[in-house]
Amino acid sequence: MSRLALTTVICFAASISTPAAATLPAPVKAMIDAAIASGNEQDVLAIVKIAKATNPDDLAEIDTLMADYNVKQAKKAEAAILKKQEAGLFENWEGQGELGGFRSTGNTNNMGITGSVKLVKDAVKWRMNFKARADYERNKGITTRDQLNATIEPNYKFDKRLYAYGLAQFERDRLQGFSARYTLSGGLGYELVKTGDIRLAIKAGPAIRITDFAEGDTKSSLAALVGVDFDWKISDHLKFSQDAGGTYASDAQGFTSAVAVFDSDNTTFTATSALDAKLIGSLSTRLSYTIEHETNPKVGRAKTDTLSRASLVYDF
Incomplete structure (x- = not known):
C-alpha cells in the first residue's frame, strides 16, 4: 500500500472514531429565542434551565446564547438610565x-x-x-x-x-x-x-x-x-x-x-x-x-x- 493510501485510511479512521461537536437541536434553540424575544426574564431563565437539563451535551452553546442575552440586557439597561438622565421636565x-x-x-x-x-x-x-x-x-x-x-x-x-x-x-x-x-x-x-x-x-x-x-x-x-x-x-x-x-x-x-x-x-x-x-x-x-x-x-x-x-x- 502506498504512503498516500495509508495516510488516507488513517485519516478516515480518525474521523470515524472522533465524535462530532454537539449541535443544539433547532426546536430547543427556537424555544430559547422565543423566550428571549418575549422580554420576560423569568421565562428566559425557566426555559434555559429546562434546555440545560434535557440537552447536557449542548451546555456550551446554551451558555453562549445566555451570554449574548445578558450583554444585550446590560446595554438596554444602560440606555434606559441614560434616557432618564437626559429627559426634560415634560418627558418620560x-x-x-x-x-x-x-x-x-x-x-x-x-x-x-x-x-x-x-x-x-x-x-x-x-x-x-x-x-x-x-x-x-x-x-x-x-x-x-x-x-x-x-x-x-x-x-x-x-x-x-x-x-x-x-x-x-x-x-x-x-x-x-x-x-x-x-x-x-x-x-x-x-x-x-x-x-x-x-x-x-x-x-x-x-x-x-x-x-x-x-x-x-x-x-x-x-x-x-x-x-x-x-x-x-x-x-x-x-x-x-x-x-x-x-x-x-x-x-x-x-x-x-x-x-x-x-x-x-x-x-x-x-x-x-x-x-x-x-x-x-x-x-x-x-x-x-x-x-x-x-x-x-x-x-x-x-x-x-x-x-x-x-x-x-x-x-x-
Whole structure:
C-alpha cells in the first residue's frame, strides 16, 4: 500500500472514531429565542434551565446564547438610565385615564359615574406620582355623592428599595361634612418585594391636616401616615392591585380612598381591590371594590360604605 493510501485510511479512521461537536437541536434553540424575544426574564431563565437539563451535551452553546442575552440586557439597561438622565421636565411621563360607573351601598344605594387620572415620571434618583379621582351621583334631582381627591407625591430613591417621600393631598366631600381638606406628609418608604410580577411597598411618616368643614369652621391636626401598595401581574393580560393605608391622629376626621384614620372617638378605614384585564392595545377593563368604614360616624350615617366600580382604562 502506498504512503498516500495509508495516510488516507488513517485519516478516515480518525474521523470515524472522533465524535462530532454537539449541535443544539433547532426546536430547543427556537424555544430559547422565543423566550428571549418575549422580554420576560423569568421565562428566559425557566426555559434555559429546562434546555440545560434535557440537552447536557449542548451546555456550551446554551451558555453562549445566555451570554449574548445578558450583554444585550446590560446595554438596554444602560440606555434606559441614560434616557432618564437626559429627559426634560415634560418627558418620560406615563399614565392612565379611567372612566366608568359605580354602584354604592351604605349611606346611599345608587349608581354614579367615576373618573380618574394617574401620572408617573420615573427618573434615576427621583420618581413623581400624581393621581386624581372624582365620584359623582344624583338621585331624584339630589346630589348624593360628590367626592374629589387629588394627590402629588415626589420620591427620592436612596437605592433600589428604600426611598423618601413627600405628599400633598387635597380632598372634597361635602356629604361627609367638609368642603376641603389638605394633607401634608413626609417620611420613608420601602419596597419589601420587587420582582417582574410582584411589588409590595410600604411607607410611613408624620402628617399635618387642615380641614375646612361645611359649617364654616376650620380645624388643624397632627397625624402619622401609613400606606401599603401591592401589585401582582398575574399574566400578560391580567393584573391585581390592593391599596390601603392608615393615618393616626388624635382628632382627625374623615377619610380618602386609601387612608384609614384611628383615634379614640372614631376609626375610619378604606381599602380598594382592583382587577385589570387587557382588552386590546393600551385599553383595559377594570373591576374594583372599595370599602369605607367608620366605627363612630356622625348621627344618621351608616358605618360602612362600599363602591363597586366598572370602568375602562387607557394607558398612555
